[in-house]
Amino acid sequence: MRKIFVIGIGAGNPDYVTVQAINALNEVDVFFIMDKGEEKEDFVRLRKEICERYVKDKSYRIMQTVDPPRDRTASSYEPAVLTWHEQRARIYERLIGEELGEDECGAFLVWGDPSLYDSTLRIIDQIIARANVAFEYEVIPGISAIQALAARHRIVLNRIGRSVHITTGRKVAEGLPNDIDDVIVMLDADCSFKALGDSGFDIYWGAYVGTDDEILVAGNLRERKGDIERLRTEAKARKGWVMDTYLLRKHDA
Amino acid sequence: MRKIFVIGIGAGNPDYVTVQAINALNEVDVFFIMDKGEEKEDFVRLRKEICERYVKDKSYRIMQTVDPPRDRTASSYEPAVLTWHEQRARIYERLIGEELGEDECGAFLVWGDPSLYDSTLRIIDQIIARANVAFEYEVIPGISAIQALAARHRIVLNRIGRSVHITTGRKVAEGLPNDIDDVIVMLDADCSFKALGDSGFDIYWGAYVGTDDEILVAGNLRERKGDIERLRTEAKARKGWVMDTYLLRKHDA
Numbered sequence A, B: 001m002r003k004i005f006v007i008g009i010g011a012g013n014p015d016y017v018t019v020q021a022i023n024a025l026n027e028v029d030v031f032f033i034m035d036k037g038e039e040k041e042d043f044v045r046l047r048k049e050i051c052e053r054y055v056k057d058k059s060y061r062i063m064q065t066v067d068p069p070r071d072r073t074a075s076s077y078e079p080a081v082l083t084w085h086e087q088r089a090r091i092y093e094r095l096i097g098e099e100l101g102e103d104e105c106g107a108f109l110v111w112g113d114p115s116l117y118d119s120t121l122r123i124i125d126q127i128i129a130r131a132n133v134a135f136e137y138e139v140i141p142g143i144s145a146i147q148a149l150a151a152r153h154r155i156v157l158n159r160i161g162r163s164v165h166i167t168t169g170r171k172v173a174e175g176l177p178n179d180i181d182d183v184i185v186m187l188d189a190d191c192s193f194k195a196l197g198d199s200g201f202d203i204y205w206g207a208y209v210g211t212d213d214e215i216l217v218a219g220n221l222r223e224r225k226g227d228i229e230r231l232r233t234e235a236k237a238r239k240g241w242v243m244d245t246y247l248l249r250k251h252d253a
Helices: A019-025 A040-054 A077-099 A120-130 A145-153 A169-174 A192-196 A221-239 B019-025 B040-054 B077-099 B120-130 B145-153 B169-174 B192-196 B221-239
Strands: A003-008 A030-035 A061-066 A105-110 A136-140 A164-168 A182-186 A201-207 A215-220 A244-250 B003-008 B030-035 B061-066 B105-110 B136-140 B164-168 B182-186 B201-207 B215-220 B244-250
Touching (some): A003 A019, A019 A136, A030 A040, A030 A077, A040 A061, A040 A105, A077 A120, A145 A182, A145 A244, A192 A244, A201 A221, A221 A244, B019 B040, B019 B136, B030 B040, B030 B077, B077 B105, B145 B182, B145 B244, B169 B182, B169 B192, B192 B201, B192 B244
Parallel strands (some): A030 A105, B003 B105, B164 B182
Antiparallel strands (some): A201 A215, B201 B244
16 A cells, blocks of 8 residues: 655754654655745755655655646635645645555655645645545654744743634734734734734744744834844845744733 | 753654754753653653663763642642742752753753743743853754644644634633634643533544554544543543643534
8 A cells, every 4th residue: 555654844954853754754765845936946955955864775766846836816815725735636646646656655745844834634635535546644743833933032832821822924914813912923924913013012033943044033023023024025035935933922911 | 151951852752852852962961850740750751761762872860850749729820830930940940050060961851842831941031030050051842742633633733724722721611712713722631622512613632642552532522522531531540640632623604
């Protein structure tokens, strides 16, 4: 039976890879790597470096394909994403069927952790639902960008006995729920924290966390938001892409 | 200058340890291990096993101390926790000052990830504020119980474009916010999910996730909550302690 690993490789630092992930990497015959837009070169290179660094005494193949573009002009977010997943499911299904022998093992290497804001597991579920190709699969957790951010700022995400909310830039732009004190924001291309006005928040922001390009900023949101926006714009211009995350911590009344 | 590592060792499976954590472990002269209540033997053993398995060609000392008990009868949760942190800060401060040479490196091994519902970083902050002993410190992220749970259930924690809420059993018992769809619950000794009645939720529950004792249950909360409570009670009786986590996923209207 074919086997697929979905392996979280951690967010940024190749040292974030776990022993469990290394063991899985060493069982893989075919790595499926999707090119994704502008950041593609760096991301493909990181994945290849992880294979080279951690796979010992085993030959493997790399299947590199181009990710279909997502329709970013669609008026409704979720249907556009679902259509995109379906396109990708068809591509992956074909790759698994054609490129992987009956007893071989394939893998998708997921930036960060497969359980947070990543589509790989949804696509695997779609392939299984289509039932054209049979395989077993296993998920290996990885260090997420959130954990890297917290570690580098040396903070605990929750306050004592309180909750933590994880959300997207899109949701922050729509307005935060009232009763939420600590909010981690991912996928925020528009610096939505600016829209929070001068309500009392601290921000712990980081880009390229855990890498040589890491930028960290912490402090009062009102005082630091201009700096963060500027640093983010400069970094994106310099590198071609930016990946950032932040924690908003509401001041106690 | 003295150095302290706060190292996330992952939740349960020794293979969850990262390469970054292994590198840090190999710089450590003194591991500080606190005994904590009933689960202490297993937890102390796991930490020692991780040292033995991953530290190569370096001698190290293990300083084992007894954790002061937290006042669980206190009427107010947060002050009792703060008092407990202060007691632990005094103990750790003394250990760092007395047991660690001026150029030596010490470490605390944190179950899961130091950034989520763990007190070690708060205690380090308190020691720094007391300013009786000087040291630098670094935080190494680890695979949290939440990620282990998601990986073993092979699920994504968020739904497309939506938020995820992380909270405690205590908060769930007080009632969930209305506008929250996906809730991860930690530190729930009282099976607070029972209080949610028959409102439409799926539950993804796990105990001892990633270990040989792992128990996983998923399904409709109404149908599975009895099983989970029974399994949890039996497991706790058998092993002396239980560590579990779960995701509640509200049915779409």
